[in-house]
Amino acid sequence: MAPVQSDADLLAAFAGGDRNAALTLTHRLTPRLMGQAYRMLGNRAEAEDVTQDAMMRLWRIAPDWDADRALVTTWLYRVVANLCTDRLRKSGRGVALDAIEEPADEAQSAADNMQDAARATALHDALADLPERQAQAVALRHLEELGNPEIANIMDTNVRTVESLIARGKRALIARLSGRKEELGYEDDNR
Numbered sequence: 001m002a003p004v005q006s007d008a009d010l011l012a013a014f015a016g017g018d019r020n021a022a023l024t025l026t027h028r029l030t031p032r033l034m035g036q037a038y039r040m041l042g043n044r045a046e047a048e049d050v051t052q053d054a055m056m057r058l059w060r061i062a063p064d065w066d067a068d069r070a071l072v073t074t075w076l077y078r079v080v081a082n083l084c085t086d087r088l089r090k091s092g093r094g095v096a097l098d099a100i101e102e103p104a105d106e107a108q109s110a111a112d113n114m115q116d117a118a119r120a121t122a123l124h125d126a127l128a129d130l131p132e133r134q135a136q137a138v139a140l141r142h143l144e145e146l147g148n149p150e151i152a153n154i155m156d157t158n159v160r161t162v163e164s165l166i167a168r169g170k171r172a173l174i175a176r177l178s179g180r181k182e183e184l185g186y187e188d189d190n191r
Helices: 007-015 019-041 044-064 072-091 110-129 132-143 148-155 159-184
Strands: none
Touching: 007 019, 007 044, 007 072, 019 044, 019 072, 019 132, 044 072, 072 132, 072 148, 110 132, 110 159, 132 148, 132 159, 148 159
């Protein structure tokens, strides 16, 4: 089994003419970028357009890529976030994080599926009510599971600001959702 190449190595290989490197990098990164764009835009077709645009920008800068300046993923997340923000501003919409359908788990009952859908809707509605930067920081940290330094790079800010945005966002989410514990099926204060 061949060793897994880093994103930067694959990008350099693409810049050197290796089309298979581009295919590998596309398969590796597109699902995560698509997820970020879909969470921000709430529209699959727009998310696909943004993801494609971000990848095209990556291919254009590949020959000049400086792996010491940023991770490929950090750069791409920032590009996707900026493209989504531009689309949202042009259309006059806010961040559309509401009512994102999740695939049903075959092992769950209909009641469990309904409760999971209610929880997801409640979370996405609460996220949509947050200021845009708080929502973005919370989503990148807890939905994309990125570290604070990487989020800081994506959001073009510092780690301390990211920590503050996440903390304020989580407090606001708790405040918005705390009165709905029973409705959402949470019985204790640990969830």
